[in-house]
Amino acid sequence: MEHFDVAVVGLGVLGSSAAYQAALKGAKVLGLEQFEFGHVHGASHDTSRIVRKSNSDPEYVALVKSAYKDWAELERLTGQKLLTTTGGLFFLPKDAPYPIENYIRSLTVNGVVHERLDSKEVKARWPQFDIPEGVDTVYDPDTGIVHANKTVAIMQHFARSKGAVLKEHTRVERVLPKSSGKGVVLRTSKGSFHAEKVILTTDAWTNKLLEPLGVHIPLEVMQEQITYFKPTEPAEFESPHFPVWIWGGPQNYYGFPCYGEPTIKAGHDQARNMMNPEQRTFVHSPRLLGELTEFLQKLMPDKGRQPLRTVTCQYSITPGRRFVISPLENKDIIVGLGAAHAFKFAPAFGRVLAELAIDGTTKEDISKFGLPQGAPGSSKL
Numbered sequence: 001m002e003h004f005d006v007a008v009v010g011l012g013v014l015g016s017s018a019a020y021q022a023a024l025k026g027a028k029v030l031g032l033e034q035f036e037f038g039h040v041h042g043a044s045h046d047t048s049r050i051v052r053k054s055n056s057d058p059e060y061v062a063l064v065k066s067a068y069k070d071w072a073e074l075e076r077l078t079g080q081k082l083l084t085t086t087g088g089l090f091f092l093p094k095d096a097p098y099p100i101e102n103y104i105r106s107l108t109v110n111g112v113v114h115e116r117l118d119s120k121e122v123k124a125r126w127p128q129f130d131i132p133e134g135v136d137t138v139y140d141p142d143t144g145i146v147h148a149n150k151t152v153a154i155m156q157h158f159a160r161s162k163g164a165v166l167k168e169h170t171r172v173e174r175v176l177p178k179s180s181g182k183g184v185v186l187r188t189s190k191g192s193f194h195a196e197k198v199i200l201t202t203d204a205w206t207n208k209l210l211e212p213l214g215v216h217i218p219l220e221v222m223q224e225q226i227t228y229f230k231p232t233e234p235a236e237f238e239s240p241h242f243p244v245w246i247w248g249g250p251q252n253y254y255g256f257p258c259y260g261e262p263t264i265k266a267g268h269d270q271a272r273n274m275m276n277p278e279q280r281t282f283v284h285s286p287r288l289l290g291e292l293t294e295f296l297q298k299l300m301p302d303k304g305r306q307p308l309r310t311v312t313c314q315y316s317i318t319p320g321r322r323f324v325i326s327p328l329e330n331k332d333i334i335v336g337l338g339a340a341h342a343f344k345f346a347p348a349f350g351r352v353l354a355e356l357a358i359d360g361t362t363k364e365d366i367s368k369f370g371l372p373q374g375a376p377g378s379s380k381l
Helices: 013-024 058-078 100-109 119-125 146-163 203-213 286-299 343-358
Strands: 003-009 029-032 048-051 083-085 088-094 115-116 137-141 144-147 165-167 171-179 183-190 191-200 220-230 244-247 252-256 263-268 306-317 322-328 333-337
Touching: 003 013, 003 183, 003 343, 013 029, 013 146, 013 191, 013 333, 013 343, 029 146, 029 191, 048 058, 048 252, 048 343, 058 083, 058 100, 058 146, 058 343, 088 100, 100 137, 115 119, 119 137, 144 146, 146 165, 146 183, 146 343, 171 203, 191 203, 191 343, 203 306, 203 333, 220 286, 252 286, 263 286, 286 306, 322 343, 333 343
Parallel strands: 003 029, 003 191, 029 165, 088 244, 191 333
Antiparallel strands: 048 144, 083 144, 088 137, 115 137, 171 183, 183 191, 220 263, 220 306, 244 252, 252 263, 322 333
């Protein structure tokens, strides 16, 4: 049985990041993926993802500040351009779940440059928007876009260049702590492997591996979707004329400027189209597309705008949508769950997982990213 220092199960962006960060630290790394590399079954595929610092919780702002440094380091190490800065607008209507003061406080505590704008100021600078009066806006000049597929592929390539062994179409069936009390055995569809530590970045499939260990993390799994639209005048929606934007109301929407093609991308965040990942259809919801199209017409009026294609992805939501970055009671098994908003954190998220596996600790404050209360050893949640 081949022996590794660190095994990473699940090679979406978080697992690929953990694999490359662990290999960068000199560990002998094994990465296992049940599907093909670059697959569409999770939440790390397609083109663009938002990278931003605006958040109502200071612990996320602190971690994403570190992630910006890690993005820059990944670009330096690989010689690849990944992050494109566009600026970003965070719209908060009167019925927003969290008031603008939460965002301002969170950004200020972390020393993040930002602006607070009213609807008239937004219209003056970005006339593409028709923002109602009374909507507060936070402008984050550091917000940008990262290429999703490219990022995952580069992380995997760099991990291999540092000696990591990455295997696709290799499904992990059981994680077995060794009877000696040190290390784990991974039983897979292609044989067994031994590792001193294992990192589980397995998204919707996490509980399949945890429940035999007496652990259950409550997860809500849903199929979400984004749509690419062709504006009447694409040039008006190119950066720097048009930023990334997020509508932070009771229903959350978000969108991108043109990025690599003359289209804009938009989606409804957490539309709660519930599903079982084993029975996923990959067919988009016409109802959700209609709701998104109607919302965009109010926010950014353009009668000639046409929907071109809709892409689905998987959301796995933890209680309170909190990250999980934590070992189990058995410290040889470490869990990473991003709750469908972790791509922007990915280089730092993976680094922290690698640090926990190799060093047993991390310099980042992850005190609020533990297992949901009662999860270790209990499935009654």
